[in-house]
Amino acid sequence: MANKVLVFLEQRNGSIKKSSLEAVKVGKDFADKLSCDVEAFVIGAEISDLEKVGSYGVSKVTHLKNSELAMYSSTAYLKLAIKHVQDSGADILLFPNTSLGKDLAPRVAAKLDCGIAMDCIAFNFGDDIIATRPVYAGKALIDVKVNSTVKIFTLRPNVFNAGEPSGDSANVEINEISDPDLSTKVVEIKKSEGKLDVAEADIIVSGGRGLKGAENFNLIEELAEALGAAVGASRAVVDAGWRPHGEQVGQTGKTVTPTLYVAIGISGAIQHLAGMRSSKYIVAINKDKDAPIFSIADYGIAGDAFEVVPKLIEEIKKLKAE
Amino acid sequence: MKIAVCVSHVPDTAAKISIGSDGKSIDPNGVTFVLNPYDEFAIEEALKIKDAQGGEVVAISVGTDANKETLRKALAMGVDSAVLLKEDKDRDSIGIAKALAEEIKAQEAKLVFFGKQSVDFDNSITGQVTAELLDYNCVTVVVGLQIDGEKVTAEREIEGGREIVETSLPLVITAQKGLNEPRYASLKGIMQAKKKTIEEKTPAPYENMIELVAMKRPPAKQPGKILGEDSSAVPELVKLLREEAKVI
Numbered sequence: 001m002a003n004k005v006l007v008f009l010e011q012r013n014g015s016i017k018k019s020s021l022e023a024v025k026v027g028k029d030f031a032d033k034l035s036c037d038v039e040a041f042v043i044g045a046e047i048s049d050l051e052k053v054g055s056y057g058v059s060k061v062t063h064l065k066n067s068e069l070a071m072y073s074s075t076a077y078l079k080l081a082i083k084h085v086q087d088s089g090a091d092i093l094l095f096p097n098t099s100l101g102k103d104l105a106p107r108v109a110a111k112l113d114c115g116i117a118m119d120c121i122a123f124n125f126g127d128d129i130i131a132t133r134p135v136y137a138g139k140a141l142i143d144v145k146v147n148s149t150v151k152i153f154t155l156r157p158n159v160f161n162a163g164e165p166s167g168d169s170a171n172v173e174i175n176e177i178s179d180p181d182l183s184t185k186v187v188e189i190k191k192s193e194g195k196l197d198v199a200e201a202d203i204i205v206s207g208g209r210g211l212k213g214a215e216n217f218n219l220i221e222e223l224a225e226a227l228g229a230a231v232g233a234s235r236a237v238v239d240a241g242w243r244p245h246g247e248q249v250g251q252t253g254k255t256v257t258p259t260l261y262v263a264i265g266i267s268g269a270i271q272h273l274a275g276m277r278s279s280k281y282i283v284a285i286n287k288d289k290d291a292p293i294f295s296i297a298d299y300g301i302a303g304d305a306f307e308v309v310p311k312l313i314e315e316i317k318k319l320k321a322e
Numbered sequence: 323m324k325i326a327v328c329v330s331h332v333p334d335t336a337a338k339i340s341i342g343s344d345g346k347s348i349d350p351n352g353v354t355f356v357l358n359p360y361d362e363f364a365i366e367e368a369l370k371i372k373d374a375q376g377g378e379v380v381a382i383s384v385g386t387d388a389n390k391e392t393l394r395k396a397l398a399m400g401v402d403s404a405v406l407l408k409e410d411k412d413r414d415s416i417g418i419a420k421a422l423a424e425e426i427k428a429q430e431a432k433l434v435f436f437g438k439q440s441v442d443f444d445n446s447i448t449g450q451v452t453a454e455l456l457d458y459n460c461v462t463v464v465v466g467l468q469i470d471g472e473k474v475t476a477e478r479e480i481e482g483g484r485e486i487v488e489t490s491l492p493l494v495i496t497a498q499k500g501l502n503e504p505r506y507a508s509l510k511g512i513m514q515a516k517k518k519t520i521e522e523k524t525p526a527p528y529e530n531m532i533e534l535v536a537m538k539r540p541p542a543k544q545p546g547k548i549l550g551e552d553s554s555a556v557p558e559l560v561k562l563l564r565e566e567a568k569v570i
């Protein structure tokens with residue numbers, strides 16, 4: 001059913017991102033199920049520890065290398081990806097569904113004139129490969145089949161487990177690239193102020209209008225720091241200007257799937273749930289015991305955030321100090 | 323300059339979604355359809371550029387007669403003309419992009435706006451694919467845009483920050499919230515929109531590459547436990563997070 005699975009690895013600052021290791025692991029599963037080969041490729045300048053990708057299930061990684069490719073260029077990355085896909089003979093392509101993967105993968109589909117299923121969260125292998133993906137902001141799931149010869153899937157980060165590294169190393173082939181097409185290119189990355197971004201954090205502490213004012217978000221920040229978490233926010237507090245838009249979780253903000261999501265003073269409007277409902281564990285602290293957030297929370301405290309959160313910070317700190 | 327804006331017609335984000343009897347689509351009963359929220363940012367940006375530099379804005383939608391309501395909304399906000407590319411079957415995103423690319427070419431629009439994603443199937447495909455079919459440059463998830471002749475600087479949202487992207491026309495932009503504040507349709511705009519005709523065309527036939535096999539409810543989350551009503555419940559919460567969830 002397939003010749004070869006090819007996994008696109010995303011690097012940032014020369015390191016391979018966690019979501020790409022997850023994609024490697026999925027690629028390995030595909031190859032096992034379909035009895036075919038799996039390889040990976042990456043585009044960038046200097047990249048550290050590339051052979052370590054072998055630990056997650058590929059034996060060969062190709063590095064398309066040029067000093068001008070450290071940051072994303074949609075024009076250059078696309079041309080290189082297309083050429084590499086064609087040279088490799090791969091007919092199943094996997095990309096992480098990150099901001100870069102979402103930008104690049106559909107263009108690859110356009111150029112190869114093949115079908116693409118975005119943001120997949122599960123696969124089933126029978127006569128066909130059936131991909132499951134959320135639609136309507138997670139209010140429903142669809143199962144889809146890609147009917148073209150070449151098939152592209154992008155994988156939602158944090159859903160597939162990369163597993164423990166096996167210690168195997170991959171054979172790294174470096175292809176020096178000359179004259180990449182930089183007609184569209186990133187010239188600068190402006191980091192947001194927060195230390196950790198909600199889109200990539202394993203734990204998120206989010207605050208809502210129940211916090212009453214921007215000045216009270218120190219409670220959220222302190223709890224986040226104690227937990228090693230990123231700070232998130234509801235749209236209500238972003239619209240009020242209490243928090244930056246980059247922290248907004250939900251339909252018009254970011255979709256997150258952390259292991260732990262703590263919602264404090266957030267009612268749980270459907271558009272907020274859309275962004276965080278697939279978090280593994282959800283904790284809600286809200287003084288209204290009928291707030292909709294409790295319907296999806298694993299653990300809740302129906303109390304006043306100003307009384308509960310300081311105690312929670314204290315207990316977490318105590319635990320971490322042990 | 324001719325500017326095109328591609329708009330989709332989608333269930334309101336607050337709508338309750340239930341699955342239809344065919345097990346492959348939603349039950350449309352009681353669901354209100356609206357202009358895709360991200361496309362409002364796309365329309366606003368096109369109108370802003372027109373206000374500043376002159377030109378003409380055309381809104382394009384692929385779908386059934388129902389999409390006319392969304393095209394009317396675009397007209398009411400101030401776009402000059404609207405085209406419905408009539409398709410009664412569900413097309414996959416590549417098929418939608420093919421229809422759009424054909425029309426954009428006919429319109430000779432060198433700047434095209436999309437939303438970053440359509441809130442029905444949440445794909446984030448159509449803008450990028452249309453750009454490649456047209457061989458236009460393309461920047462996605464844009465929150466800031468500056469156009470100076472042919473030269474363009476765009477800011478796009480990424481994990482942990484923003485990328486500053488340099489590119490040039492012809493160009494496709496997909497709009498993210500934060501790019502601008504969409505205007506409300508004025509009463510005059512709404513009245514004028516009613517009088518305008520929406521041009522209808524039939525796109526070239528297309529065979530879907532994505533086949534929807536089934537639509538289902540997400541697995542129900544077990545309703546959780548309310549552990550207490552004040553900080554006396556905190557030690558139990560911490561214990562559960564540690565021992566049951568094993569997250570701390």
Ligand SMILES: Cc1cc2nc3c(=O)[nH]c(=O)nc-3n(C[C@H](O)[C@H](O)[C@H](O)COP(=O)(O)OP(=O)(O)OC[C@H]3O[C@@H](n4cnc5c(N)ncnc54)[C@H](O)[C@@H]3O)c2cc1C
Pocket residue numbers: 207208209210211233234235236237248249250251252253254264265266267268269270271272275285286287288291303304305306335359
């Ligand atoms: C098209 C569209 C897109 C949207 N996109 C998003 C999105 O991306 N993200 C998003 O979050 N929203 C989004 N919304 C808005 C959403 O509908 C809600 O308005 C918003 O999520 C509410 O934010 P909130 O929970 O902080 O505020 P509220 O709904 O006002 O809730 C505040 C909560 O705090 C509780 N509270 C009050 N005082 C305390 C206290 N002392 N201790 C503990 N709890 C307390 C209250 O009981 C209440 O439940 C969108 C809406 C639309 C129409």
Ligand SMILES: Nc1ncnc2c1ncn2[C@@H]1O[C@H](COP(=O)(O)O)[C@@H](O)[C@H]1O
Pocket residue numbers: 328329330331358360361364382383384385415418422435436437438439440441443444445446447448449
């Ligand atoms: N049927 C359609 N007609 C016109 N434009 C569309 C259609 N579907 C999607 N789009 C555009 O493509 C963007 C991204 O949609 P999607 O790729 O479906 O997430 C939307 O915000 C619209 O601008």
